[in-house]
Amino acid sequence: MLNAVLIFGFVIGSIVSFFDCGIENGWNSFVVFKTTRAEVENVLKNPDDNNGKVTYETESGLVHVEYSAEPCSADSWGRGKFNVPKNVVLWYQVVLTKDLELGKLSWKPELYERVPDPHMKDMFGYFNKRDGIVVFTKMRDQVETVVSITYERSKPLSEKFKCDKL
Numbered sequence: 001m002l003n004a005v006l007i008f009g010f011v012i013g014s015i016v017s018f019f020d021c022g023i024e025n026g027w028n029s030f031v032v033f034k035t036t037r038a039e040v041e042n043v044l045k046n047p048d049d050n051n052g053k054v055t056y057e058t059e060s061g062l063v064h065v066e067y068s069a070e071p072c073s074a075d076s077w078g079r080g081k082f083n084v085p086k087n088v089v090l091w092y093q094v095v096l097t098k099d100l101e102l103g104k105l106s107w108k109p110e111l112y113e114r115v116p117d118p119h120m121k122d123m124f125g126y127f128n129k130r131d132g133i134v135v136f137t138k139m140r141d142q143v144e145t146v147v148s149i150t151y152e153r154s155k156p157l158s159e160k161f162k163c164d165k166l
Contacts, residue, residue, distance in 0.1 A: 023133060023149055024111070027094050032152070033089070033160075036087055036089070044056035044063060052067050052079055053065070054066075061096040061097040062095045067079065067089060068084050068086055068089075071163070091151060093148055093151070102135075113126070122139040122140075123139075124139075132152040
């Protein structure tokens with residue numbers, strides 16, 4: 001029993017440590033429009049690449065990342081419409097496979113708007129439009145747990161890196 005408690009504590013501690021610096025600073029400090037694929041793969045191993053949308057498996061869950069194509073190019077997926085080098089993170093999502101209570105997440109809740117999911121009664125989205133972060137949660141046994149955290153392109157950053165001619 002003690003071993004099970006220690007293992008559970010280690011797993012929860014591992015998940016929380018990914019977000020110790022606050023989710024607003026990025027998961028593992030990955031930053032949209034800044035972090036390169038090489039930097040991501042220095043941390044995450046064994047990518048499953050599906051034409052620029054890459055999935056990595058970690059102890060705490062899955063990480064889905066979309067990388068840029070050649071800058072200001074007519075990429076069929078729209079990954080070339082920004083003036084950033086090839087293989088820069090355009091967005092990413094961390095999907096947790098282990099429970100993480102929302103109350104244990106290191107974040108600034110005042111920056112988020114909580115919106116109930118109109119299709120699933122126990123699901124909620126927390127939207128931070130300023131930073132382009134979305135946290136999805138689910139109520140489990142009266143406890144709100146984090147399902148995923150998505151780091152999107154904020155509107156100001158999209159405008160900043162948008163190509164003039166496309």
